[in-house]
Amino acid sequence: MSDTEPAIELRGISKAFGPVQANKDISIKVMPGTIHGIIGENGAGKSTLMSILYGFYKADAGEIFIGGTKTQIPDSQAAIAAGIGMVFQHFKLVENFTVLENVVLGAEEGNLLRPSLAKARKLLKELEEEYELRVDPDARIDEIGVGRQQRVEILKALYRRADILILDEPTGVLTPTEADQLFRILSRLRDEGKTIIFITHKLREIMDITDTVSVMRRGEMTATVKTSETSPTELAELMVGRKVLLRVDKQPATPGDVVLDVENLSVINSQGVERLRGVSLNVRAGEILGIAGVAGNGQSELLEVLGGMREATGRITVNGEEIDLTGRHSDGQSRRERGIAHVPEDRQREGLIMEFHAWENTAFGYHHDPEFNSGLLMNNAAIKEDTARKMEKFDVRPPDPQLTAKNFSGGNQQKIVVAREIERSPDLLLVGQPTRGVDIGAIEFIHQQIVSLRDAGKAVLLVSVELDEILSLSDRVAVMFDGKIMGERLASETDEKELGLLMAGITEAPDKPVEEAVEEQLQARDARKAQIHG
Amino acid sequence: MDRMPHWADAVLVPLISLLLAAILSALVIIGIGEDPIAAFKLMVDGALMRSSGWGYTLYYATNFIFTGLAVAVAFHAKMFNIGGEGQAMIGGLGVALICLFIPWPHWTLALLGSTVGAALFGAAWAYIPGYLQARRGSHIVITTIMFNFIAAAFLNYVLVNLLRPSGAMDPASARFPESTHLPTFNEMFSTAETALFRGAPANVTFFIALLACLAVWLLMWRTRLGYEIRALGHSESGALYAGISPVRITIITMLISGALAGLMALNTTQGESERLILNATEGAGFIGIAVALMGRSHPVGVLFAALLFGFLYQGGAELALWTNIPRELIIVIQALVILFTGAMDNMVRAPLERMFLALRRKEG
Numbered sequence: 001m002s003d004t005e006p007a008i009e010l011r012g013i014s015k016a017f018g019p020v021q022a023n024k025d026i027s028i029k030v031m032p033g034t035i036h037g038i039i040g041e042n043g044a045g046k047s048t049l050m051s052i053l054y055g056f057y058k059a060d061a062g063e064i065f066i067g068g069t070k071t072q073i074p075d076s077q078a079a080i081a082a083g084i085g086m087v088f089q090h091f092k093l094v095e096n097f098t099v100l101e102n103v104v105l106g107a108e109e110g111n112l113l114r115p116s117l118a119k120a121r122k123l124l125k126e127l128e129e130e131y132e133l134r135v136d137p138d139a140r141i142d143e144i145g146v147g148r149q150q151r152v153e154i155l156k157a158l159y160r161r162a163d164i165l166i167l168d169e170p171t172g173v174l175t176p177t178e179a180d181q182l183f184r185i186l187s188r189l190r191d192e193g194k195t196i197i198f199i200t201h202k203l204r205e206i207m208d209i210t211d212t213v214s215v216m217r218r219g220e221m222t223a224t225v226k227t228s229e230t231s232p233t234e235l236a237e238l239m240v241g242r243k244v245l246l247r248v249d250k251q252p253a254t255p256g257d258v259v260l261d262v263e264n265l266s267v268i269n270s271q272g273v274e275r276l277r278g279v280s281l282n283v284r285a286g287e288i289l290g291i292a293g294v295a296g297n298g299q300s301e302l303l304e305v306l307g308g309m310r311e312a313t314g315r316i317t318v319n320g321e322e323i324d325l326t327g328r329h330s331d332g333q334s335r336r337e338r339g340i341a342h343v344p345e346d347r348q349r350e351g352l353i354m355e356f357h358a359w360e361n362t363a364f365g366y367h368h369d370p371e372f373n374s375g376l377l378m379n380n381a382a383i384k385e386d387t388a389r390k391m392e393k394f395d396v397r398p399p400d401p402q403l404t405a406k407n408f409s410g411g412n413q414q415k416i417v418v419a420r421e422i423e424r425s426p427d428l429l430l431v432g433q434p435t436r437g438v439d440i441g442a443i444e445f446i447h448q449q450i451v452s453l454r455d456a457g458k459a460v461l462l463v464s465v466e467l468d469e470i471l472s473l474s475d476r477v478a479v480m481f482d483g484k485i486m487g488e489r490l491a492s493e494t495d496e497k498e499l500g501l502l503m504a505g506i507t508e509a510p511d512k513p514v515e516e517a518v519e520e521q522l523q524a525r526d527a528r529k530a531q532i533h534g
Numbered sequence: 535m536d537r538m539p540h541w542a543d544a545v546l547v548p549l550i551s552l553l554l555a556a557i558l559s560a561l562v563i564i565g566i567g568e569d570p571i572a573a574f575k576l577m578v579d580g581a582l583m584r585s586s587g588w589g590y591t592l593y594y595a596t597n598f599i600f601t602g603l604a605v606a607v608a609f610h611a612k613m614f615n616i617g618g619e620g621q622a623m624i625g626g627l628g629v630a631l632i633c634l635f636i637p638w639p640h641w642t643l644a645l646l647g648s649t650v651g652a653a654l655f656g657a658a659w660a661y662i663p664g665y666l667q668a669r670r671g672s673h674i675v676i677t678t679i680m681f682n683f684i685a686a687a688f689l690n691y692v693l694v695n696l697l698r699p700s701g702a703m704d705p706a707s708a709r710f711p712e713s714t715h716l717p718t719f720n721e722m723f724s725t726a727e728t729a730l731f732r733g734a735p736a737n738v739t740f741f742i743a744l745l746a747c748l749a750v751w752l753l754m755w756r757t758r759l760g761y762e763i764r765a766l767g768h769s770e771s772g773a774l775y776a777g778i779s780p781v782r783i784t785i786i787t788m789l790i791s792g793a794l795a796g797l798m799a800l801n802t803t804q805g806e807s808e809r810l811i812l813n814a815t816e817g818a819g820f821i822g823i824a825v826a827l828m829g830r831s832h833p834v835g836v837l838f839a840a841l842l843f844g845f846l847y848q849g850g851a852e853l854a855l856w857t858n859i860p861r862e863l864i865i866v867i868q869a870l871v872i873l874f875t876g877a878m879d880n881m882v883r884a885p886l887e888r889m890f891l892a893l894r895r896k897e898g
Contacts, residue, residue, distance in 0.1 A: 018891055309774045332777025342775070350775040353768045360761070365776035367761050377756045 005068035007032040007164055007195040008053070008084075013062035015048055022048040024219045026062070030164075030212075035186060035196045037206040037227070040216030041239055042410060042437040046199050049216070050166050054086045055079045066164075085157020087167045091149050093141045099152050100124070100137040103159050120159065127158050131188050142530065145522040147178035154185070165189065166197045171205060175294050176467065176500030177518045183209050203232040204468065215239055240440045250451045252492075253475040256285035257319075259428050259459035260306075265314035267301045267483075273529055275301040276312065277483040283428065288450065288460040290474030290491065292467060292499050298483040299463045300345055303432045306461070307342040308335040309350075319427060332365055341421035343414075345432030345463065351417040352405045359387040359401035362420055390419040395445065411442030418446055422453055429453055432463045447473060467496055467503075481505040482525040538890035543883070544835065548828055548875055550882045552842075555874040559867040568859055580852025581845045589719050589734020590851070594818075595844030596736070596801045599743040601822025602840050603750050604795035606831040608674075610754060611787040612767040617663060617678025618795040619819025620685030621656040625796025626803040627689060628655030630697065630810035633710040644714040648804050649742065649797065656796015657789040659685060664788025668781040674788075682819070693812060707810040716805045737805035746794060747833040753790070754833075763787050795819060827876035839875075846871060 006029040015023040022045045030036045040046050051057045053064065055073040064071050066082045073079050079086070093102050100120055108116045124137050135144070135151050144152075150170060157165055167186075171179040186196055186209060198210055206213050207227065214224040215238040223238050237243055260283040267276040276298050283289045291299050304310035311326045318338050324330040335342070342365075344350035352361050363372045363383045372383050387401040394415045396408070405413060414434065421429060431450060435443040450473060454460050464470050470477055474491045479502035486502040501514070505525065510517035560570035581587045601618040608615035628651035638644035663677035690705065697707040716738050719731035754760035766773040766783045773780055802814040821843055828842070829835025850864035874882075 019894065307775065308777060328779075331779065332775055334777070336777065344775050346771075349769060349771045351772070353765050353772050355768045356765070363761075364765070364772075367758050367776075373758065377752070378758060378761060380756070 004032060006030055006065070007067060008197075009065040009068075010049075010053070011063045011065070013049065013052060013064075014060045015052060015057060016060055021219050023052070023059070026216075026219075026221045028214055028221055028224060030195060030197060032067075032163075032195050033190060033193050034211040035190050035198055035209055037198045037200065037210035037213040038216060039200060039203065039206050039213060039235060039239060041201060041439045044216040044239070045219040046216055047168060048219075050086070050168060050197070050199060053079065054084060054166065080160050080162070083161060083163040085154075085160060085162030085165050087150065087153040087157065087165065087170060089169045089172060091153055093149060093152060095142040096140060098138050098140055099135050099144070099155075102141060102152055103137075103156050107160055123159060124155060127155060130192060131158075131185060133158075133185060143526070145178075145519070145526055146173045147175075147181065147522070150174070150182065151185070154189075162194075164195045164197070166199070168199045169201070170198070171200070171202070172465075173295060175504045175518065175522075176496060177504055177515060179205075181515060202466075202468075203235055206235065207232060217241055236440055242441070248447045248451060248472045250473075251455070253287045253454065255287040255475070256457060258282045259285050259319055260461065261317045262306075263315040265302070265305060265312055265316065267298075267305060267310060267312045269301070275483050276305070279314075279480075279483070279485055281478055281485060281488070283459040283461050285427075285459050286454055286457045287475045288454050288462055288473055290470035290477045291461065291463045291480055292470045292477055293465070293480035293503055295465045297480045297503075299465075299480050300432070301483075302480070303342070303345060303430055303461075303463055306335070306340065306430050307344065308332045308340075333368065336365060336424075339427035340430065341424050341426035341428070342430040343417055343421050343432060343434055345436070347410075347413050347417050352413060354404070354406040356405055357401065358391070358396075358403050358405060358408070358416055359384045361405050361416055362387040362390060362401070364420065366420070366424070390423055391416075393423075394419040394449075409439070410437040411439045414438050414446060415442060418449060422449055425453075425456070426458065428459045428461065430461050430463075433465065434462070435464075435466070435469060467499060470499075471496065479503055481521075482528070538887050542886065542890065544830060544832075547879065547883050547886060548835075548839075550886070551828075551874040551879065552871065554882070555867075555871045558870050558874075562863065562866060562870075563859065566859065566863065568857060573853055573857060573859060576852055576856055577845070577849025580856075581848040585730040586732050586734045587848060587852075589731035589736040590848040591841070591844040592719070592740050593734065593736040593801065593806065593844070594847040595840045596740045596743045597798050597815075597818040598821050598825045598840035598843050599837060600746065600798035600801070601795050601819050602825030602829060602836040603746055603822075603833065604791045605822045605826035606829065606833070606836055607750060607754070607763070607794060608787055608791040609826055609831040610760075610767045611763045611783060613667070613674045613784070613787065613791075615660065615663075615678050615788065615791045615795075616675060616820070616823060617660060617681045617792075618798075618822045619815050619817065620678070620682035621659045621792040621795035622798040622802075622815045622819050623682075623685045623689050624659040625652040625656035626799035626810055626814050627692060628652045628796065629799045629803045630707050630710075633714040633804060634697075634707060638711070638713050641714060641716055645716060645738070645742075645800070645804070648714070648800060652796040652799045653793035654796075656799075657793040660788045660792020660795070661785065664785045664792075667788070668784035686813075689810075690812060693810065697810060705812050709809045710804065714804060715808055716800075718805075735806040737801065739801040739805045742797070742800060744837075746797065747837050750794070751833040759786065795822070821872075824872040824876045827879070842871075843868075 008030040010026055010028045013023050013026040026049060038046050048057065052059045055075040055078050064073055071082050073082065094105065100117055104116050104120045121137055127133055133151050133155055135148050141149060170182060174182060190196055200206060210227045212224060213227050215222045215235060217239055262279060262281050265276050265279040269275050279302060293299050301310060305312040308331045311330060316323050316325060318340060323338055348354055353364060366372065373379055384401045391399040396412050396415045434446050450460060462473055471491055476488060477491050477494060477499060478488045479486045479499055481503060482505060486505060486507055504518040505521035506517050563570040563573055581591045601622065604618045605615055629648045632648045632651035633644060636647060659681060663674055663681055666672035666677050667674045693705040693707065698705060699708045719734060719736040723730045754764065762778045762783050765776060765778055766780055770780055798818060803810055807814060825836055825839040825843055829839040846868050850868060853859050853864055854861045
């Protein structure tokens with residue numbers, strides 16, 4: 001392939017935001033007709049690099065070559081003209097327009113809409129046949145599922161004659177089955193000669209789909225290798241810059257008494273949509289129950305109810321004692337008094353006050369604790385001391401209790417939260433997305449801490465959208481779909497495939513092709529939500 | 535990785551803003567054919583070079599400290615209490631009732647009583663908007679400004695129909711009894727040989743204002759309540775997570791804010807006029823907003839900003855008295871200071887941040 005021109009070549013791209021060097025002298029060649037993965041941790045500079053390529057940012061230095069010719073990309077119009085299409089993590093679709101209207105939007109020809117639509121309909125038909133990109137052109141966006149919406153984004157790019165497709169973390173919102181479908185479409189596109197840049201932080205996806213992979217770390221391109229000649233371990237090392245343990249080291253669980261017992265829990269949100277529909281589950285001492293599911297199927301609401309942030313109906317007992325689900329004794333304070341600690345899903349909005357010092361955050365939620373107070377006043381010296389101790393134990397960097405929370409990296413912010421909650425040695429630990437936006441080094445550490453809390457005989461309820469994380473940490477796995485528990489499995493006796501079907505709401509072997517069954521379930525769920533919403 | 539050092543944010547930004555306001559004011563004064571340097575000298579002479587000038591400056595500053603603290607406390611919970619004016623008016627009513635209807639043996643006891651009265655009345659007036667915001671989601675800006683009008687009309691009614699001594703033409707209460715009169719600086723600091731602060735209204739309330747600064751600092755940074763107020767102000771979802779009730783904290787914050795604004799009446803009503811009059815607040819409730827903005831909602835900042843505005847008020851009065859600069863233009867100058875130090879804060883901050891970044895990069 002070395003004799004052909006690269007589809008895209010970047011030479012010496014640099015970009016700084018204030019004091020942060022997001023991209024440092026990045027050079028990369030993407031060969032035509034390949035799927036080129038770009039992997040790196042959050043904040044490694046992947047998105048910045050793609051935004052430069054798509055004309056959102058202007059590089060401080062460097063050159064872009066498309067198909068061998070030097071090209072200026074001052075805005076996204078120029079990127080489109082150069083044959084680049086982008087599928088964003090968060091779709092940019094008009095919800096109450098049809099598929100066809102969305103595809104045409106911004107690329108209409110002439111003042112009348114009708115000829116453009118007719119032409120687009122014909123083209124869509126061709127694209128559909130060519131790439132198996134099946135979507136009903138007359139369906140409204142808010143009536144179709146996330147997986148199909150993503151296909152519309154791809155169609156939009158193809159309609160604009162893109163030869164190079166950039167996909168930014170495309171599987172974040174998909175069930176495993178939908179992700180597989182996407183991968184098939186991408187392979188097909190590659191086989192037809194398109195070039196695809198695939199951005200992700202998931203090693204498995206890189207191994208599954210890409211031909212070549214480039215690794216970014218702290219704004220630099222650390223390596224570009226053939227996927228077939230590398231391994232997940234090697235890639236992880238390149239991403240982090242040192243050896244990492246991808247598997248969690250843990251002994252089999254020895255579950256004790258039931259700590260948390262949830263019966264028939266239901267939640268209706270402020271829009272009148274039922275987000276939890278009769279959830280029942282229990283967690284025993286000394287075990288980790290993982291809640292798997294695609295984001296938005298009620299896991300967040302479950303955590304919020306358990307953490308006292310949201311009212312609900314049903315019955316919850318902790319160590320055999322019932323807890324209030326409404327009223328003034330249903331808040332974070334009273335939950336903590338019952339021995340429940342909570343690492344929330346969103347550390348920046350919930351778990352931390354970003355403008356507070358690290359030490360102030362160490363008391364957050366526990367600021368009524370006698371050890372942090374002396375009489376009427378807070379005992380700031382005691383809190384700072386406690387913070388310094390926790391920072392050392394959890395290797396928070398920099399170990400400075402005076403530093404403001406927002407000035408720590410994502411991983412270190414999460415360590416502050418985890419340290420605060422785990423060091424209480426709670427009877428029950430609620431953990432939501434413990435490693436979202438956290439660097440691999442910190443992931444390893446946080447996982448170890450959760451496992452050792454379990455080994456100390458505490459109950460852990462873990463919510464994560466990363467199936468890998470669920471499988472490697474949990475002893476038991478419950479799968480949520482559309483506000484219900486679809487099933488429970490022992491982690492040692494299940495696999496991604498089985499969980500993937502449960503995540504799409506399929507509990508028994510369907511009598512039709514799996515993909516059709518998944519599609520049906522997802523549509524039924526979205527219809528239910530939309531109906532109550534209206 | 536803060537964008538610029540803390541001292542630059544707290545000191546440099548307000549100073550540069552002030553300088554810009556001064557330059558613009560100077561241009562305005564040149565525009566009407568007066569000499570800005572002479573005008574400035576006159577302001578300084580009148581407000582700071584004589585003890586009686588200081589007496590006025592500190593009197594005004596006392597008002598602004600209270601209203602500035604009131605706005606600052608609410609700011610920490612991310613609420614914009616622009617009802618300081620109304621809360622201070624109703625606080626005045628509390629002071630008047632306490633002073634008129636309770637026979638106090640000595641001013642110290644009267645001051646204690648009226649402090650409680652002013653705070654309670656101010657807090658009560660702020661409670662309603664606070665409750666409406668917390669429970670009903672009615673925006674605090676709208677309700678507090680409406681409550682300013684209601685307070686003014688209510689006070690008008692009370693003064694004309696209830697508190698006005700029979701036969702008096704003036705919509706004002708009777709004079710407070712002698713035993714409630716607060717010692718002025720003139721009485722406190724003059725010696726047999728030299729009379730200080732002659733004729734100036736500054737009185738013992740100034741020290742209560744200083745105590746209030748200390749109390750607010752303790753509250754915000756040393757107590758659980760202050761911690762919860764600041765947490766709520768930064769993130770409501772975070773507060774919810776930590777088990778801090780947004781409803782409870784919103785209402786309590788407004789009570790404290792209203793109480794602080796109400797305390798201003800000690801200075802104007804008990805300290806200066808010694809009876810309750812209409813419009814005793816003279817816009818100090820609104821100046822409090824600028825004071826809190828310029829003082830970065832910190833008691834020390836509020837104290838200095840209040841002193842600055844006290845100087846502008848007194849210096850401005852001197853200008854109106856001795857030059858051809860009309861009274862309205864003095865309001866323009868005060869408005870420029872508010873505009874630059876409060877509203878256009880970012881205009882100075884952004885370039886300054888860039889400058890510090892560039893400096894740091896050069897070092898690194």
